Amino acid sequence: MSDATQFSSFRFEVNAAVAHIVLNRSDKRNCLVREFWYDLPQAVKLAERLPEVRCILLRAEGKMFSSGIDLAVLQGLTAMGDGLELARKADHLRRTVLSLQDAISALEETRLPVIAAIQGACIGGALDVVCAADIRLAESATAFTPLEMDFGFVPDLGTVQRLTANLPSAVVADWLMDCRTVSGDEAKHLGFVSRVVADAGELESMAVALAERIAARSPVAIMGAKEVMKFTKEHGVKASLRYTATWQSSVFPGDDVANCLKAKQTGGAPSHENMADDRPLYGKEDTLQQ
Numbered sequence: 291m292s293d294a295t296q297f298s299s300f301r302f303e304v305n306a307a308v309a310h311i312v313l314n315r316s317d318k319r320n321c322l323v324r325e326f327w328y329d330l331p332q333a334v335k336l337a338e339r340l341p342e343v344r345c346i347l348l349r350a351e352g353k354m355f356s357s358g359i360d361l362a363v364l365q366g367l368t369a370m371g372d373g374l375e376l377a378r379k380a381d382h383l384r385r386t387v388l389s390l391q392d393a394i395s396a397l398e399e400t401r402l403p404v405i406a407a408i409q410g411a412c413i414g415g416a417l418d419v420v421c422a423a424d425i426r427l428a429e430s431a432t433a434f435t436p437l438e439m440d441f442g443f444v445p446d447l448g449t450v451q452r453l454t455a456n457l458p459s460a461v462v463a464d465w466l467m468d469c470r471t472v473s474g475d476e477a478k479h480l481g482f483v484s485r486v487v488a489d490a491g492e493l494e495s496m497a498v499a500l501a502e503r504i505a506a507r508s509p510v511a512i513m514g515a516k517e518v519m520k521f522t523k524e525h526g527v528k529a530s531l532r533y534t535a536t537w538q539s540s541v542f543p544g545d546d547v548a549n550c551l552k553a554k555q556t557g558g559a560p561s562h563e564n565m566a567d568d569r570p571l572y573g574k575e576d577t578l579q580q
């Protein structure tokens with residue numbers, strides 16, 4: 291593996307077109323320290339800038355994925371703005387929560403596919419983080435716990451919104467309001483994770499293999515799938531069908547599709563070109579105005 295850069299809150303390395311973001315503070319149960327919230331979007335941007343990277347894999351060392359936000363950060367948040375009048379204290383807090391939300395949204399907003407491999411436990415803010423991944427893989431026994439409810443506040447970094455967007459509301463309400471621990475097996479049954487395995491060792495090899503398979507596919511098709519899925523959630527099936535027509539018409543003339551077709555005919559492996567960051571919006575605005 292090649293070390294592309296140093297982040298203080300996790301390891302970042304690139305191997306076989308996959309950028310690995312590895313939580314590596316297992317002695318502290320990979321709690322999400324202050325620097326994490328700055329490092330995460332920076333690592334996503336870096337992955338996007340590296341031309342060889344086609345997929346991001348978020349995983350963790352040790353017995354659990356993450357115990358959630360660093361309790362010192364949580365304490366700092368509750369004490370934030372102490373001494374200020376109530377309205378200014380609330381404004382302070384609101385802006386901080388928005389910036390933590392933005393850090394997590396970087397995973398959803400990147401054009402690269404994001405896979406999260408989750409073992410042991412995934413608590414509070416860590417659940418917010420994995421909710422923003424495109425694909426979640428877990429160990430059967432992983433405990434998914436929205437622990438914020440026990441602290442007297444609603445999960446505020448995306449769990450509520452992303453679960454609500456993806457699961458039936460009674461399932462979400464039951465999970466959150468009872469502050470339930472959902473196991474990997476149950477999460478698979480609910481459709482929150484797509485694959486489970488019996489142990490953590492297997493989880494890592496399955497996740498790496500999946501990430502490398504996705505990274506080897508046409509980036510144009512993979513990014514297209516992510517983009518069109520997102521568009522469908524935001525705008526519904528009808529608008530998305532129109533959008534897909536516009537997207538497809540801008541992609542078909544490109545080399546990537548031609549390379550894939552040629553490889554199918556000759557039986558070889560296609561060579562892929564990365565999609566430039568500055569491609570137009572594929573007529574998104576036009577589609578919405580129709």
Ligand SMILES: CC(C)(COP(=O)([O-])OP(=O)(O)OC[C@H]1O[C@@H](n2cnc3c(N)ncnc32)[C@H](O)[C@@H]1OP(=O)(O)O)[C@@H](O)C(=O)NCCC(=O)NCCSC(=O)/C=C/C[N+](C)(C)C
Nearest residue numbers: 317318319321357358359360361413414415416437438446
């Ligand atoms: C059950 C836990 C996760 C694991 O228990 P354990 O027995 O396996 O490990 P132990 O408790 O001995 O912890 C080992 C060391 O790690 C430190 N640790 C663990 N988690 C955290 C944490 N979240 N923040 C800071 N430090 C942590 C622990 O102090 C030990 O350190 P020493 O070896 O003593 O130096 C158990 O650890 C646990 O319950 N952890 C706390 C879980 C928690 O409350 N998480 C926060 C939930 S709220 C949230 O994540 C999001 C909030 C969003 N927002 C703030 C914006 C509202």
